[in-house]
Amino acid sequence: MDSAVLLDILGNENRRRILRLLSHKPCYVTEISEYLGVSPKAVIDHLRKLEEAGLVESRTDNQRRKYFNISRNLRLEVDVSPYEFDMKSAYPASPNLDVSTCQYLSLNVQYGNTRSGDAESVSDAEAGEIASLAEELNCLEELKSELSLAQRWVHGRITDVLDQLSEEVDETGQNAIRSEILAALAAEAETVGEISKETNAPEHVVEGHLATMAERGIVERNDGHWTLSG
């Protein structure tokens, strides 16, 4: 889903209240209207927007009354700093994702053992199963908040590094893009085309900054391939 569409949707207090309510249980329009203290007509308008965005879907119960629930898992992340305004939305990654292939990150998730083996009755086995799931849930929630903390730490570190870099290469404060060009070079982008793609900046802009930084001995060109000096 487009992050801008998602932010437009979430930028309304009543739509946020509807989503919060539906995350607790599926609801009829009348329930939502009473809970929010908002006319059914307005609720229907909000629900239509939420449905169009694919966030909410409706079903019909035995009495043919329509009820609504959240249909989609998704995650929105927005980073704001003097150097970036970055928004990203994404569906959950597949549970089968092999997170052990990450280069900079290890997850040490150990769940309690499922304790079914010696269960005396079906009921005990079920209770064991439920206890295991509850432990897994608790562990995943802890991991989620550690990841969130780690991400805030990274966000702060990136800003620090950009502060230092701009002091060196962007004296006027008008050329924040230079730091991104340098990061692209560090990521082994070598041609103007590659750097332009990596930084989302037009090639002639990238070329201008590379030329200026080359004059100052910060970057070097060999056979049309750019590298960091030093």
Place this chain on the structure above:
Amino acid sequence: MDSAVLLDILGNENRRRILRLLSHKPCYVTEISEYLGVSPKAVIDHLRKLEEAGLVESRTDNQRRKYFNISRNLRLEVDVSPYEFDMKSAYPASPNLDVSTCQYLSLNVQYGNTRSGDAESVSDAEAGEIASLAEELNCLEELKSELSLAQRWVHGRITDVLDQLSEEVDETGQNAIRSEILAALAAEAETVGEISKETNAPEHVVEGHLATMAERGIVERNDGHWTLSG
């Protein structure tokens, strides 16, 4: 900052465009107005809202013209699933944060060595310093996207576990809170007060669900302390 205030602010396309512009460079009102194709008056209104939220600040240049820049680092995360609507905003964690104390998470961040030692001239040392910073920036950006991927993976895993748990304890789909109560028990909340605090649910609601789940042998009470059965 309050996440709701932040979402209200970001729920406007022109305010998002202003933030994107300011993340590239500080700007005057006239520049923003021309770039956006929006009247200066409207731009001033948006900037006032952004200033009130503390996202943007203004300074005065030598010709006493006012220019604007992003004043604050912050990060917003929103999770949506059939079980949750969670929004969180936070400032970056301190760079001094000891991420090695995380229980479930290890970060393996190794930067290239700073190569100043044998530098032949000040200029070479500086170029080496800049190259190191650019490498660090590139590495942090990779880590950021790995963390984001890991978070999406966790989000998906949590939803899976909640799917399984609700099948066991929430047949009607009206009692999503029960899974949260079980997770609180797994996190060693024991009294109704602790569970209520952990789940943000009123004590009498928590008590009702605990009683129902105790009847079914899912949880147990001993001396007013609740634990998971099994």
